Amino acid sequence: MEAVFLGIAVLCTGFALWERHRSRVMYREIDRMMDEILSAEPVTISDLKEGPLSALSYKARRLQERQNLEVSGASREKEQVKMLVSNMSHQLKTPLANVRMYGEILENQELSEEQRRHFFGKLRRQTEKIQWVLTSLLKMVRLEQDVITFEGKDxxxxxxxxxxxxxxxxxxxxxxxxxxxxxxxxxxxxxxxxxxxxxxxxxxxxxxxxxxxxxxxxxxxxxxxxxxxxxxxxxxxxxxxxxxxxxxxxxxxxxxxxxxxxxxxxxxxxxxxxxxxxxxxxxxxxxxxxxxxxxxxxxxx
CATH class of the missing domain: 3.30.565.10 (Histidine kinase-like ATPase, C-terminal domain)
Structure with a gap:
């Protein structure tokens, strides 16, 4: 009987040691996969064909792929915003400078009434251009981002x-x-x-x-x-x-x-x-x- 209990104790000890070893291996594999994700390196699939570790490594790679897609999308959006701001600045630079120039001219008290009407007309056209550019840019962005939805009809x-x-x-x-x-x-x-x-x-x-x-x-x-x-x-x-x-x-x-x-x-x-x-x-x-x-x-x- 003692031999039986001794055998069971040895088996339990062996199983516990094996489980401990397996947990350490799994922890090291999970830690490695996390490091690969954080460093943007390709996640290495586990050599095990089956089991939780292999499934986990597959999901980790899927997670990294999704993360890379989101990062790539965010980079594209950032570049688009940068380009939009740059183009807006370029489009508005000249009319804004003209508005300032015509405003300064109109401050001249020596202008005749005819000259004043002339420069008021130029000032109005420049402000209309600014309004058109801003309105068009807003429509463009809203259409691109599907913020504006409109239905056609017969x-x-x-x-x-x-x-x-x-x-x-x-x-x-x-x-x-x-x-x-x-x-x-x-x-x-x-x-x-x-x-x-x-x-x-x-x-x-x-x-x-x-x-x-x-x-x-x-x-x-x-x-x-x-x-x-x-x-x-x-x-x-x-x-x-x-x-x-x-x-x-x-x-x-x-x-x-x-x-x-x-x-x-x-x-x-x-x-x-x-x-x-x-x-x-x-x-x-x-x-x-x-x-x-x-x-x-x-x-x-």
Whole structure:
């Protein structure tokens, strides 16, 4: 009997020693994995094919992969914020400097009434530009981050197009630019009238800005099987083929357009808005022969 108890005691002692050894091995493995995670080194999978340690090492590697994705995402967001702040500073630097300059000029008591009205007009235009840049930047960020959500609907495109034309008519008239809208039947397209009007307004404003005085901007609507195309054709300087995809990127400005006021936001906003409506925009242009911007919107079923 004593031999039996002695045998059991030896087995228990051996098992306890083995468990202690196994716990130490597991602790060392867990400690190593934690060190690898903290030092951003690849987590080494345990040599054991099965068991809790192998499962734990697999989960540790998954945790590290997720952590790396979050760090990478945070770095990208930080870089985007940095770029946004830099571009905002660049966009606002000139108009703010002009506002300050015109304000100082207007403090001169010797200005005539005509000169005062002249510089007040310049001051107003600069403040309007600042307001437009800030509003456009806010819309851009909110659209990019899906903060703004808007639903399209089956709506007649004529009132939407008319709203866009009316918004830039005065600017076109000042340059003696004629806007021709070719006749087309009532056409119901899936879109958000307010946002689509803003996208079309941005395209028309660019057409007016880069077209010579006395020229014509033509608007055509062409229905197809699944989409309808709204063409805006100008008689401006045109765009190089190499730039036709670049112009829709955020803050991009063509070197040829450096003499004109602009922010590089308008066309990017057009692209964002149309993507939200499951539509898209393209451009076809020849340098010296004008450009045609085409907006594609889904036909109503």
């Amino acid at each position: 709506a007649d495109i004529k009132p939407t197009l008319l709203q866009a034309v009316n918004s830039i008519y005065e600017k076109a008239d000042k340059k003696q630019i004629q806007i021709q809208v070719e006749k087309f039947p009532s056409l119901y397209l899936w879109h958000n009238p307010s946002w689509t009007a803003e996208a079309l307004e941005n395209l028309l404003e660019n057409a007016v800005k880069y077209s010579p005085s006395g020229s014509t901007i033509t608007i055509r609507v062409k229905p197809y099987e699944m989409y309808s195309e709204l063409q805006i054709t100008d008689q401006g300087a045109g765009i190089d083929k190499a730039e036709e995809t670049e112009i829709f990127k955020r803050f991009y400005r063509s070197p040829k357009a450096s003499e004109e006021e602009g922010s590089g936001i308008g066309l990017y906003l057009v692209k964002l808005i149309l993507e939200k409506e499951k539509g898209y925009v393209t451009v076809d242009s020849q340098p010296g022969h004008g450009s045609t911007f085409s907006v594609f919107l889904q036909n109503c079923k």
